[in-house]
Amino acid sequence: MPPAPLATTPVGRFAPSPTGPLHFGSLLTAVGSYCLARQAGGLWLLRIEDLDTPRVVPGAADTILHTLDALALHWDGEILYQSRRTSRYTEALDILEQKGLIYGCACSRKEILASAPHPGEEGPIYPGLCRHGLAAGRAPRAWRLRVPARSVAVTDSICGRQSQHLAEDVGDFVVRRADGLFAYQLAVVVDDADSGVTQVVRGQDLLTSTPRQIYLQECLGLPHPCYIHLPLALAADGEKISKRHGAVAVGREEGGTLIAAALRFLGQAVPAELEQAPPEEVLRWGVAHFDLRRVPKDSRPLPEDVRACLS
Numbered sequence: 001m002p003p004a005p006l007a008t009t010p011v012g013r014f015a016p017s018p019t020g021p022l023h024f025g026s027l028l029t030a031v032g033s034y035c036l037a038r039q040a041g042g043l044w045l046l047r048i049e050d051l052d053t054p055r056v057v058p059g060a061a062d063t064i065l066h067t068l069d070a071l072a073l074h075w076d077g078e079i080l081y082q083s084r085r086t087s088r089y090t091e092a093l094d095i096l097e098q099k100g101l102i103y104g105c106a107c108s109r110k111e112i113l114a115s116a117p118h119p120g121e122e123g124p125i126y127p128g129l130c131r132h133g134l135a136a137g138r139a140p141r142a143w144r145l146r147v148p149a150r151s152v153a154v155t156d157s158i159c160g161r162q163s164q165h166l167a168e169d170v171g172d173f174v175v176r177r178a179d180g181l182f183a184y185q186l187a188v189v190v191d192d193a194d195s196g197v198t199q200v201v202r203g204q205d206l207l208t209s210t211p212r213q214i215y216l217q218e219c220l221g222l223p224h225p226c227y228i229h230l231p232l233a234l235a236a237d238g239e240k241i242s243k244r245h246g247a248v249a250v251g252r253e254e255g256g257t258l259i260a261a262a263l264r265f266l267g268q269a270v271p272a273e274l275e276q277a278p279p280e281e282v283l284r285w286g287v288a289h290f291d292l293r294r295v296p297k298d299s300r301p302l303p304e305d306v307r308a309c310l311s
């Protein structure tokens with residue numbers, strides 16, 4: 001793997017998964033990461049996370065690009081598509097293998113469920129059945145990273161210090177899936193490092209993934225970016241906003257209003273006179289005034305007026 005680029009310029013990024021059109025939840029991440037990167041005088045990169053091909057919706061990536069463009073969220077440089085980067089993920093996997101940090105796992109989901117002593121936040125914690133080698137006659141399906149029996153901590157700029165005991169809270173996690181696809185955790189770490197990302201801004205649903213990513217960075221000798229996890233916009237039923245909950249695509253007509261709504265959701269005091277302004281003008285205000293200290297920690301329901309403006 002080539003050495004990571006020197007982090008002289010701040011580099012932020014937006015990394016949507018093309019599983020549907022941009023919704024208000026992803027708009028929050030786009031606007032937050034854009035304003036923070038630009039405010040720092042940095043680059044704002046775009047990465048399409050189309051690695052999980054079964055979940056990719058044809059045409060969704062282009063819809064997202066058009067919406068970003070219409071909202072004046074203009075990115076720097078080439079778009080990075082994860083689906084075109086499997087050779088880089090293979091190289092990273094090879095490094096982990098050479099270091100003896102990964103092992104083939106033959107377990108089916110059913111076997112893991114049957115023997116997992118206790119469930120973790122994201123499903124059963126792998127009980128380590130294949131950790132010391134495969135049973136005779138069994139072939140590896142997935143590849144798992146051996147995690148250490150210690151805590152890995154990260155200080156998030158909004159949520160504060162987060163510590164996870166990888167063995168107890170997560171278990172040996174998958175870096176290459178049984179269907180042959182590379183896992184999100186591995187891809188994101190390789191991509192962020194290759195692009196020289198210094199600032200990861202994303203939703204709080206990924207906060208618990210961060211210690212795993214920090215550990216992978218340690219294993220691969222990659223630098224740690226700083227992490228900023230934004231509060232989530234929740235649907236009326238308290239679940240994260242997603243297509244399932246009727247989030248809708250955002251368009252140009254109400255662009256400035258939506259950007260202002262996103263900034264307000266993130267605690268920023270957007271002046272009322274910007275309400276009807278074009279998106280570029282609202283973004284200019286956001287870049288000049290975005291204040292991380294004002295961002296609330298807690299996820300909360302989407303305000304009624306925003307909901308109305310989306311539907």
Ligand code: GLU
Pocket residue numbers: 015016017049188201202206
């Ligand atoms: N692709 C992820 C999402 O759309 C974001 C991943 C990341 O920012 O690390 O939620």
